[in-house]
Amino acid sequence: MGILDGKKIMVTGVTMNTSIAYAVARIAxxxxxxxxxxxxGRGMSLTNRVVKKLDPVPAVLDLNVTDPQALADLPGVLREHGFDHLDGVVHSVAYANPATAxxxxxxxxxWEDVATAVHTSAYSLQSLTMAVRDLLSTGSSVVGLTFDATVSWPTYDWMGVAKAALESTNRYLARYLGPDGIRCNLVAAGPVDTIAKKAIPGSTDFNAVWEQRAPLGWDPxxxxxxxxxxxxxxxxxxxxTTGTMxxxxxxxxxTGA
Known part of the structure; x- marks a missing residue:
């Protein structure tokens, strides 16, 4: 028996087999x-290829979490694929313009670039969750991914601000959905060599920091x-457990220095 036996889970943001979302889908x-x-969008071709490594091969949705119409259509699309309810939603979506933010x-x-980062990386946790709200029920779990925004990081800039907004959004979702038995939590991951990470200028420097300071070590x-x-x-x-990171x-x- 597995700990998710019989559960229906939606995982957003699956790209390469190096992505965190892919690891979540595989382990789930x-x-x-x-x-x-x-x-x-353009990432769909990557997703359609990489999911062939999974068994069974899951359906792949083309979902722009910043498009209100796409979110409005999402429950119907999920039902067409046999997902008449959701036991879990994984939010693994973030974007900030590497050249400007x-x-x-x-x-x-x-502001335009800041707004894009906050909308895509933070507000979308609320908008995605509310889009599928009627498919969630007592015991359902919403889990997002962050890179600890309680501190500043070199080069992370407005993505760090967006992640701070994401972390606050998670707490408020936990407050408002808790009475309905829906849990909302985040996982703050160490640096993983994903496509998204590689788009951040100077992000490879994080690996050296983790190599030197992580008590358990870290494999990016x-x-x-x-x-x-x-x-x-x-x-x-x-x-x-809800509202936590x-x-x-x-x-x-x-650890300190």
Whole structure:
């Protein structure tokens, strides 16, 4: 028996097999879940190829989480694929313009680029959750992914601000959905060598920081530990945990210089 036996889980943001979302989808299936995944636009070709490595091969939705009409249509699309309810939703979506909002441009970034980062990376947690609200019920779990925004990071800039907004959004979702028995949590991952990470100028420097300071060590090429944590939060093993941020970073968050 797996800890997600019989559960229906939606995983957004699946791209390459190096992505955290892919690891979540793979481990969720191993633990008995029926999984459906999504990506958006040009990334769809990557997703359609990589899901062939999963068994069974899940359906892939083309979902722009910043498009109100796409969100309005989502429950119907899910039902067409046999997902008449959702036991879990994984939010693995983020974007900030690398040329203007990342890489040290913080002091000169214009509002339009800031708005894009916040909308895509933070507000979408609320809008996605509310889009599928009628498919969620007591025991359902919403899990998002963050890169600890309680501190500033070199080059992360407005994505860091967006992640801080994401972390606050998670707490408010937990407050308002808790009375209906719906849990909302985040996993703060260490640096994983995904496509998204590689788009951040200077992000490879994070690997050296983790190599030096993480008490348990850290492998940036393996998202398995993060995927397992997400799956655990999707399961019934955390029935009274909501509004929290679980660190899966080799312990680096607990260390000083």
């Amino acid at each position: 299936q191993e633990q008995g879940a029926e999984v459906i995944v999504s990506n958006f 990342l890489g040290g441009a913080f002091l000169t970034t214009g 090429k393996d998202a398995t530990a993060v995927g397992k944590a997400v799956v655990a939060l999707l399961s019934d093993w955390f029935p009274m 679980l660190h899966v970073d080799g312990g680096l968050h607990s």
